[in-house]
Amino acid sequence: MPVKLGLFLCDCGGSLKNIDFPKIRGNLGKLEDIAFVEISHNLCLEEGEKAIASRILRENVNRVVIAACSPALCEDKFMRLLEGLGLNSDLLSIANIREQCSWAHKGDVTEKALEIIRMAINKARLLQGVERGEVPVNKEVLVVGGGFSGMKSSLELSRLGIRTTIVERESTLGGKLKELEGFYGLRTSPNEMFASMTRMIEEDKNIEVFTSAEVARVQGEVGDFAIRIRSGEKESSQSFGAIIFATGYRTEILPQDFELKPGGNIISQQRLVEMLQAPEKLARRPETIGFVVDFSDENSRLPTLSALKNALAVKDKLGSEVYVFCKNLKVDSEGTEKLYREARDRGVVFLKFEEKPRIYGEDGRVTIEARDVLLGEEVTLLCDLLVAEEKALPPEGTKALSSMLNIETDSQGFYQDENVHLYPVASGRKGVFFVGGCRGSLDLGRASTDIASAVGSVHELLSPGGAMVEVEKVKADSQKCRACLTCIRVCPHEAIRLVRVDSERWVAKIYDLACDRCGICAAICPATAIKFEGYSDEQILAEVEAI
């Protein structure tokens, strides 16, 4: 069908005085494929839209160019208008003659406006329109990790009617819940929480659990991930619409950080918790207990929180003298400052160092020497027990899984690249989410928020009836594709795979639901086989042509 173009010019209430609109109309109206040039004062208002609609219908144009304010402001509105008229909304091209022309320069800018509009016209001529279609999606969700975050994600998804499968590496669910002493400010103990969550999961028909199992392979894309689950010798394959990683974290005392190896009188927080659970079993009540945090690095929200919580528990259960050595007390989590104040009021002494404290062990006791900056003095503390900070680290297997997913980790090795557009819980690969400890949200408050936002995002993604997408907006031409894999390597969203076309040939296929329409692949394809409708090479160069 030959191009028949309608051009609307908006002078924004007559305010764009440095553009000579009649001149533009005179100039462009002569172009053969332009059916009309209409000057309006208020295209963005209801009456303007009505005028556009009636003119388009009357003249039966198949391309629309609008010269008006920034498309950031008006594009969606006009696209919807076109859709309402039964035209494909991608057959629209907008020239930004207000923000980037009239308002940006003093003096007459008719020539520039004319050129910008020509750019838009050139582009519009080549626009082809893209159909919208539904992509069927699998509504089951895979949850990797059966600790607090994994269990809670599954339970919340179930409440929204979404079925999940939990894959847990250990032989039982629960993760760290089985080890924790207590939550500050929460009457429920971790053990009770564990018991009630496990019971709810057992009773929930929407949740299936694989224990002693791991994810062996991840393929596919959002709506249809093909997952291989390994359980002992057995492997099974299943399809899922989305994946939530909740693999938690592990803690470790880093021996190189301490002069003495842990053991004896240098104990972990975990060991202290065990002692506190059965104080009557202790041979001797420790008189003095020291805590050290910020020893290895300063990413110490979790060690600080544990130290404060356990310091208070020591006061409750053992009544010992408690000293906390830290560099900068990390209080930037909800309730931590309150906890700190309570500890201080209960007689816990806080000492702050700049230089790493020196730690010696002698005669069954531990000596800590540090320069306390608050006192401005060297302090030597002889204590019965030194509770070492436990550093939170990414769990075993994070590297392997992230390379399997082809997703970057952050600078500390936790999941999720440090890119603000992915926050809070998304990844570059659509449909893959990270919650809780495995992405570095180590406190329960932040982990809970993570979970709810992942569940919300999954629900949005797998909304009922499948997802509406632009069909083949970015498409690899199977005739031109030489299966060189370049696009697959550069795609930041893992949206491209090779598929077989016949017994001989494989070609790249771009998955509409996973693709985020950036065009990186189209710019790099050596065979120029990838076409990004709306931003194709021809369309971009047609704009360039107009200068």
Place this chain on the structure above:
Amino acid sequence: MNKSTVVIGGGISGITSALELANSGFRVYLIEREAAIGGQAASFCCKATEVCTKCSVCLVPQSLAKVAVHPRISILTHSMVAGLSGEMGDFKVEVLRKPQYITPERCIACGICAEVCPTEPKAILPPSPEAIPYCYVIDERLCLRLRGEKCNLCQGICPTDAIAFDLKPERQELSVGAIIVATGFEVFNAREIGSLGYGRYPNVLTGLDLERIFNREGYLKLPTNGKEPKNIAFVQCVGSRDESHGYCSQVCCKYAMRFARLIKHQNPDAQVTIFYIDLQTAGKGFAQFYQECRESIRFIRGVPVEILPTPSSELEVRFENISEGKVERETFDLVTLSVGIAPRKDSWDLARILGTNLADYGFFDTKETFNSVETNVEGIFLAGTCQGPKDIPDSIAHGIAAAERVMEVLEKCQ
């Protein structure tokens, strides 16, 4: 069952909740007190140096643009909640909309009205560049007509008949299933600490002032002479971790360090000093940044007690240098007070209308610990800093979390 939702507050948390719900098929009424949505974060600036420093401010305009055109979101600006009845699944929310004189639905931001406005300064102001809706605003205190005089110039010339003066406040009732409170925070008023001289000495600024200066100008200049400052101090914990604010505001260490790096990036000769008690450097993507900061920024563990002007119009900061154990003084040409996040003073009014509880210091209270979105009233949820201090990523996460909870309860009620 009513599947629509009212979101009170159009800041980053509120718009995130609204988008999340609208994208999942729910109808949303977004109620905003001001003339434009966007809240505090919309006036903040990108703090990238040669690389992104993860302040997340750029996420705000993106979400705003999506809210503005979403067919399932109705934005009610200049509005507030005046009453509530009913219960979860069937709330009746009474909304009071103040007259705006320039109708956002009609204003095309051509600016002709401001050109003809006869007052000096003009009584009609252009919107801030990212305002949504992008609509001019009349300042009631300056407008001749609203002060009883006979001026009619703007109304006469407006090409879209967007201006009307004979408007009365409007009341409307919305029937909704659930409510999200996302009213945000107030910046701590640094004038309350008189000894630091905010409001008295023009070169004492707050973190919020800095956000706005960078947002508007793109670089930092001294309010007194417009020159680039050479020696800048940041004072941490102003309005945080004290007796009346017994919490950490969670954002100030990070924004101060990001600003410090930005200033150093733009002017490598500038000297930047940060006075602190405990640096909060944990968190995703921050540990490495902090290490880089240590190379170019001076950190002093100490609390400034007083700021006084010197005869050469610099600022003398008297502070307790904790590490050295003595009181010292040093001069700077610009001092920034890293003010914290305080609860909104009007939270009490809203809490009374909604029947929700307020917690310590005046933030909205949650039903239980670690469930930071549910309130004591079924069907009313919290999102963002109205519940407690949060940075932008945490506010976004909280906004989605609140929306998720709304979906869950409304789905269940069906």
Place this chain on the structure above:
Amino acid sequence: MTRENKKIIAFCCAESAYRAADRAGRLRIRYPDNVRVIRIPCAGRVSVLHILKAFEKGAAGVLVMGCQEGACRHLTGNIRAKERVKYAKDLLKEVGINGQRVKMVNFGPDMAQKFAREIEEMVEKIKEEK
């Protein structure tokens, strides 16, 4: 015609630089009017071909404007663009065009002043060469 009569093509990422350019207009920050903005979804969409073609069609300078490093919505788009700009620079040098006429610039969406400054700088550069 424009005063300089020499056009600069700016490929602007819709997420960042394009917003910055809009913002410049809204704040009435003035900059030379010989820039022509082409809106693209991500700086990573720009290929070497686009840059070279722009010069072939008579552009005096080409700016590729994307998000700040580490803040690309598509994670690596701006890095890819940077590589391509560098590559195009080398190619231009080979055919005797000053490589400085093509430049990669990183933006936050609120950096209106920077947008104006970059256009001015490019205009200056082109003037110097005349």
